[in-house]
Amino acid sequence: MMLQGNWSYPTAMKFGAGRIKELPDACAQAGMKRPLLVTDKGLADLPITKGTLDIMEAAGLGRGIFAEVDPNPSEINLHAGVDAYKAGGHDGVIAFGGGSGLDLGKMVAFYAGQNRPIWDFEDIGDWWTRADADAIAPIIAVPTTAGTGSEVGRASIITNSVTHEKKIIFHPKVLPSVVIADPELTVGMPKFITAGTGLDAFAHCVEAYSSPHYHPMSQGIALEGMRLVIDYLPRAYADGTDLEARAHMMSAAAMGATAFQKGLGAIHALSHPVGAIFNTHHGTTNAVCMPAVLEFNASEITDRFDRAADYLGINGGFAGFQKFVQNFNDTFEIPRKLSEMGVSADQMNSLVEGAIKDPSCGGNPVKLTQGNLRALFDAVI
Numbered sequence: 001m002m003l004q005g006n007w008s009y010p011t012a013m014k015f016g017a018g019r020i021k022e023l024p025d026a027c028a029q030a031g032m033k034r035p036l037l038v039t040d041k042g043l044a045d046l047p048i049t050k051g052t053l054d055i056m057e058a059a060g061l062g063r064g065i066f067a068e069v070d071p072n073p074s075e076i077n078l079h080a081g082v083d084a085y086k087a088g089g090h091d092g093v094i095a096f097g098g099g100s101g102l103d104l105g106k107m108v109a110f111y112a113g114q115n116r117p118i119w120d121f122e123d124i125g126d127w128w129t130r131a132d133a134d135a136i137a138p139i140i141a142v143p144t145t146a147g148t149g150s151e152v153g154r155a156s157i158i159t160n161s162v163t164h165e166k167k168i169i170f171h172p173k174v175l176p177s178v179v180i181a182d183p184e185l186t187v188g189m190p191k192f193i194t195a196g197t198g199l200d201a202f203a204h205c206v207e208a209y210s211s212p213h214y215h216p217m218s219q220g221i222a223l224e225g226m227r228l229v230i231d232y233l234p235r236a237y238a239d240g241t242d243l244e245a246r247a248h249m250m251s252a253a254a255m256g257a258t259a260f261q262k263g264l265g266a267i268h269a270l271s272h273p274v275g276a277i278f279n280t281h282h283g284t285t286n287a288v289c290m291p292a293v294l295e296f297n298a299s300e301i302t303d304r305f306d307r308a309a310d311y312l313g314i315n316g317g318f319a320g321f322q323k324f325v326q327n328f329n330d331t332f333e334i335p336r337k338l339s340e341m342g343v344s345a346d347q348m349n350s351l352v353e354g355a356i357k358d359p360s361c362g363g364n365p366v367k368l369t370q371g372n373l374r375a376l377f378d379a380v381i
Ligand SMILES: NC(=O)c1ccc[n+]([C@@H]2O[C@H](COP(=O)([O-])OP(=O)(O)OC[C@H]3O[C@@H](n4cnc5c(N)ncnc54)[C@H](O)[C@@H]3O)[C@@H](O)[C@H]2O)c1
Pocket: 040, 041, 042, 043, 046, 048, 070, 071, 072, 073, 097, 098, 099, 100, 101, 103, 144, 145, 147, 148, 149, 150, 153, 155, 156, 157, 185, 186, 187, 188, 189, 190, 193, 196, 197, 200, 257, 275, 282, 283
């Protein structure tokens, strides 16, 4: 089957194997003549990045690159990126990478023309209206993992390096104007990143589907997104070169992020402070937290997961889905506890404080309090 298409849901996506070669068209579409490719340190030397710079250079777009992006990127990375953007006289950003490269690239384009502290644009109320929207540079997103869906999102997650908090920075114009979703770029992902990122997409779908907010379109997307992860993540994990599986995972990632317009929940509320304090991989952290959160939310989500289990071909309704999730994690050698990833309860107060302030709390079907968050951390650490 030919997995290829031109989509605009929720933004223009050039989807399909080999389509990275259309990057010059994407730059023309976005109005860029001198783009800066922003990516993380790990990707900087890989052939997919060099190949992309070659495509840019051959089209007369230069080979501008900024690669000083850490996992769970911080405002330090952002300020360095903005300096590189200004020094190079760039007119747009190619955000290239997993969530870290994508999020930071989007922020460089956003922040290069702003004068207020970055934290003034946190996703609180209408704070985004403080930004000078005309000064936001165009963004092309090129995902190289299949998980965060940041390529179709209007926000980035930036870690405050002083307070060790993950902050969501939001502006509608941070939505990339063009996405190149080329599954060939994801083929070289190490196994544990394939698993962790794929399970992040799964967490986005599960939390969106669990959220009590009314958004039937997101609900439908979340359900089909879960199906794609269940059917194709095991294949992508077993054989990284299985392009059909890689393509479906790339769709699932974009679908998860599209669906979470409906809201995220306790999985992400727990995972954000853990990532900010212990620098753990985001999707893997979510996967460890999922079984405990499903159990915690049981009273509010059983009916809807009974329906989901039917659709997904899982026997036993919600209880069957819970068992399935634990087995699914085991398939990918996801730890049962966060302590196996270096997380310790010594930082409990900071974890609870970070979680209760996280905007993801608002989408959880059971109200989150300091007390029940502490109990959830106890269960997952
Ligand atoms: N904006 C959003 O909506 C959103 C949603 C979820 C998560 N996030 C953020 O995204 C970040 C996590 O992103 P991620 O899970 O994609 O991981 P990542 O971007 O941190 O990448 C993980 C590792 O994989 C490597 N890598 C990436 N692509 C590769 C490839 N094709 N081949 C070989 N190696 C590759 C990277 O170099 C890095 O070492 C976190 O900061 C998280 O907070 C953002």
